Each structure stands twice: as structure tokens, then as C-alpha cells.
Amino acid sequence: MGSRADGPIEALRAGHEQLTSYVARLAPQDLERMSAADEWTVAQVLSHLGSSAEIGLATLDAARAGSGAPGAEFNEKVWAGWDAMSAPEQAESFPGANEALVARFEELDETARAELTVDLGFLPQPLDIAAFAALRLGEFTYHTWDIEAAFDPAAVLAPTAVAHLFEPLGMLIGFLGDTTPLGDRRLRLAVRAERPDLSPGLELGDGVALTEAPADPDAVLEIPAEAALRLAVGRLAERYTPAGTRLTGGGLTLDELRLVFPGF
Structure with a gap:
């Protein structure tokens, strides 16, 4: 019958294959190029992904062991081990570090995927x-994307992942957003996203919340779905904004709106 975890786990595998293939084609000097993540080189982004994979694997193994x-x-x-590397x-x-985590997710049987x-x-x-796999x-x-956008400003989020990222976004958006730049304005936005077609709402007030589409919105954001996700994590600077975003x-x-989502 499958579980809700199947899609994110399959997307993790696809993403792993995509990025490892991409990195294998980079020249040594490319690793020192600044990525689209603030103050991180391409190599430092890979270091972050490798160290977080190690920590994620240990966390998943602890859950399986009941500790x-x-x-x-x-x-x-x-972190210190990865920071010490060239x-x-x-x-x-x-x-290798990311493969170990993805493989461990794939090893989980149907019961574990549903109950662990x-x-x-x-x-x-x-x-x-x-939720853990989607996170x-x-x-x-x-x-x-931070790595790919360093070489191509028109880079987009992996299509295999996009549909699975709106659920964790709903959980995290309150931490990602800061309405201080808006002063005392309170706004309800209708987000009309494409590929896939989604119509959530965005509420800006004392904080930020992802909601159902408002019946009478104050503003309307028309945007590709992957770009909407990038907006929420501070990755929609003008040079990275798709044509037709309005x-x-x-x-x-x-x-x-970009100021509301400073990113990480």
C-alpha cells in the first residue's frame, strides 16, 4: 500500500544521484566559487550537506534503537571533522556520507515508515x-540549488522534490519569516503557484503563517511553485526570479516580501 514517506525518500535518492553527478564534473577551482548561500563556497555547502547527513544518520539510527x-x-x-578537510x-x-543516509531511509520497511x-x-x-525525510x-x-545557481542563475529546485516540500514549509514558515520590515501592516496573500498547481494563502501580521487560500485576499502572488519555495528560504533575489513572477x-x-524571508 505504501506510506507518506515513500515520495520524499524516492526524491532524496533522485536528488543524491543528481548532485553527486553534478559535483563529479566540477573542476577543483569550481569548489572555491561562492555559492548562492551567503558566505559559503561550493565546497562549504558540500561540507554542510555531508556533516548534516552524518548527524541525520546517527539520529535515525538512534530512533530505530529507541535511544x-x-x-x-x-x-x-x-562539524569539526568536516571543517578540518580541504x-x-x-x-x-x-x-559517501549522503549515500549512507539515503540508503538507511530506503532500508526502512513499511511498518517503520508508518510508525517510527x-x-x-x-x-x-x-x-x-x-516528516523527517521531507525535512x-x-x-x-x-x-x-545553492551550488547549481553559482554557475547558472536560472537554476531551479529539483522537480522531483518540489511537491514534497510544501508540507514541511507549513511547519517551518513561522521560523523562516519576519514581518518586522512591514511595520504594522497586516496582509493576506493568495499564492497562485504553478508546476505543480497549488493555491495556498500567506498571512502576514504578528508573524507569518501558511494558510488556506483567502476568499478576499489583499494581494495576489503569481509564481512557479519552486520559486515560491525559494522565496520562503531567502533564495529569490531579483537575479534568481523567474520571468512572469508577479x-x-x-x-x-x-x-x-523578499525582506520578510531573509533566509539561512
Whole structure:
């Protein structure tokens, strides 16, 4: 019958194959190029993905064993190990570390995918495997884009991942958004996304929330679905914005909306 976790896990595999193939074609000097992630080179993005894969694997294994999530000391040791590598070593080590995590997800049987929960240690409650896999998929997909956009400003998020990233976005958007730049304005946006076609709402007030589409919105955002996701994580600077993206109504500009989502 399958589970909700199947799609994100399959997308993690596809993303792994895509990025490892891409990285294998890079020249040594390409690893030192600045990525689209603030202040990180391409190699540093790969280091981040490799270290987070190691931590994710240990977290998943702890859940399977019924023990708590690895602590800060473990995480710091992993980060220090990757930070000590040269850029070529980071690029060479990334595929194996990420393969180990993806393979572990794939090993989970139907019962585990449906019933196992994972304690990340910093969220109010454990996540099921579908949510945990989707969370990793988001991190992996956005940082893959960071690398590809360093060489091609027209790069887009992997289509195999996009449909699976709106659910975790709903959980995280309150942490990602900051309405301080809007002052005391309160706005309800209708988001008309394409490929896939989605019509959520976006509420901007004391905080930011992803909602059902408002019946009478203050403004309308027309945008490709993958670009809407990039907007939410601070990756929709003007040079990365697809043609046809439009924000109308509410006295709100796209530049102001970009300020609401500073990214990470």
C-alpha cells in the first residue's frame, strides 16, 4: 500500500544521484566559487550537506534503537571533522556520507515508515518518518540549488522534490519569516503557484503563517511553485526570479516580501 514517506525518500535518492553527478564534473577551482548561500563556497555547502547527513544518520539510527538523539558534543565533533578537510576532501567525502543516509531511509520497511518516530531534540515533539525525510529533502534540495545557481542563475529546485516540500514549509514558515520590515501592516496573500498547481494563502501580521487560500485576499502572488519555495528560504533575489513572477495589490512590492524571508 505504501506510506507518506515513500515520495520524499524516492526524491532524496533522485536528488543524491543528481548532485553527486553534478559535483563529479566540477573542476577543483569550481569548489572555491561562492555559492548562492551567503558566505559559503561550493565546497562549504558540500561540507554542510555531508556533516548534516552524518548527524541525520546517527539520529535515525538512534530512533530505530529507541535511544535519544545525539547530543551537541556529537554534532560538534562531526562539524569539526568536516571543517578540518580541504575543499577537495569535502567534495570527495560528501557522496559517501549522503549515500549512507539515503540508503538507511530506503532500508526502512513499511511498518517503520508508518510508525517510527524521530526525536530531533529541538522540536516540541518527535517527527514521523515522512516528516523527517521531507525535512532532510528540503535542506538537501535548497543547498543543491545553492551550488547549481553559482554557475547558472536560472537554476531551479529539483522537480522531483518540489511537491514534497510544501508540507514541511507549513511547519517551518513561522521560523523562516519576519514581518518586522512591514511595520504594522497586516496582509493576506493568495499564492497562485504553478508546476505543480497549488493555491495556498500567506498571512502576514504578528508573524507569518501558511494558510488556506483567502476568499478576499489583499494581494495576489503569481509564481512557479519552486520559486515560491525559494522565496520562503531567502533564495529569490531579483537575479534568481523567474520571468512572469508577479505580486499585485495590497500596496506590497516583491522587494518588501523578499525582506520578510531573509533566509539561512
